[in-house]
Amino acid sequence: MLVGAGATLAVASMARAGDALELTGRFQQGGHIIGRTWAGAHIFVDEEALTTASANGLFIVGLDREAKASVRIEARDGARYASRALAVQPGSFPSSRIDGLPPSTVEPSDPALLALIQQQIVLKAEGFASRFDADFFSDGFDWPLERFRVSSAWGSQRILNGTAARPHFGIDLAAPQGTVIRAPARGLVTLAQPGMHFEGGLVLIDHGQGLITAYLHQSEISVTAGDTVRTGDTIGRVGMTGRATGPHLCWRMKWRDRNLDPSLMVRTA
Structure with a gap:
């Protein structure tokens, strides 16, 4: 689509x-x-x-x-x-299968890699702990890409290399390598980190009261933690870093400890 x-x-x-x-x-x-x-x-x-x-x-x-x-x-x-x-209406969450992933991105076992992953978990937790005193979420959101194809729906039950995994709490937007990613709403950058093991180039933005969007697999990051961004500002470019089999943006949203579908925040025309 x-x-x-x-x-x-x-x-x-x-x-x-x-x-x-x-x-x-x-x-x-x-x-x-x-x-x-x-x-x-x-x-x-x-x-x-x-x-x-x-x-x-x-x-x-x-x-x-x-x-x-x-x-x-x-x-x-x-x-x-x-x-x-x-x-509250029920959602519809299909299954999706992804094969051909490097085993280290599905079931890592190397002690050094596990230690690195744990350090990155701490970094992400700090970024998601933000409680920016703003209510920018009330302005509504744009799509972060101008053109894309939805390659994986939010909430789908993932099967990775034949093994059942936790649900996919992102919506995957397939687009060419290097496509500009724009901030869909105003907010505060709480994490801007390349080289994450699973997420690759990762940016987190707090849009107020802990409503945080995440942008995964970036080939290039254009912001730093502490930056404030406006709707439409460039935050990075589409890539296939981390656990990815092709160029796309995995767009995620979280409020406190609850994973949300960011596409449901997009403004209606």
Whole structure:
């Protein structure tokens, strides 16, 4: 499937609880909820305090691949309280098979390599731990490539060299080597690291409140950690570094410990 930057997705859902709690987003597994409420209000998800509304009253909540059939969102601000229960639609997650990968990228066993992988796990954890005080996610997202083919869907069950692996928490966008990758929304670069064993050239961007996008397998990185980027800024180029069998961008999104489908954040035209 060929996709252009102007491609549209389904219209977002909306729910209201008076004027105190407005919720929009994609209420499905892998989707998200964007809310507006009182500035600085504490946000509870199924009775668990998970985030805080910005100075503009905006917040985001992620719905991962295993999200339950319903979720309750609550905003609490002193004596003020608003709550809303939402139905969460199930996702459709096909299987995908990839053969011909180097064994060291599927089941590494060399002690030195395992030590390197552990060091890189720490680097990634630090990048994903960012909680940038912003609400840029509310502007919506563009596709990070102008032209591409979706070569692997988000959430698919991976079979690597014949062995079942964890689900694929990225959407793979196949494009020629060297294709420019652009920031799909404003944000703070929290990691810009070439040579990652699995991810190759890797960039992480925090778009506010810990909503972080990841860009894998880059042949060239054009940003450094600590940079702020605007929508459309060049962040790197498509490659096939790390665990990859052809040039593509693996685009990922994470909110706290929840993996999300970034394509569901793309603005509708």
